[in-house]
Amino acid sequence: MDSIPSTVSLTTYNGGPxxxxxxPLNDLLKQIEDGKMHVQVGKVFHLxxxxxxHRCMEENRAGxxxxxxxx
Numbered sequence: 518m519d520s521i522p523s524t525v526s527l528t529t530y531n532g533g534p535x536x537x538x539x540x541p542l543n544d545l546l547k548q549i550e551d552g553k554m555h556v557q558v559g560k561v562f563h564l565x566x567x568x569x570x571h572r573c574m575e576e577n578r579a580g581x582x583x584x585x586x587x588x
Contacts, residue, residue, distance in 0.1 A: 557581030
């Protein structure tokens with residue numbers, strides 16, 4: 518635990534696949550599309566920039582969610 522940087526947050530999920538499938542993913546997506554839920558996108562990378570995306574994540578400098586485009 519001492520090697521985990523203070524800027525890193527660890528989360529866990531203790532449910533099983535049944536609970537995961539009950540997650541209202543489509544409802545969340547609809548709220549995002551309708552502007553009712555804000556998701557802070559920090560940086561957007563193309564797949565060929567995955568090394569830089571990972572470096573950005575490790576250095577905690579995205580300022581929001583990191584998005585990697587695969588198309």
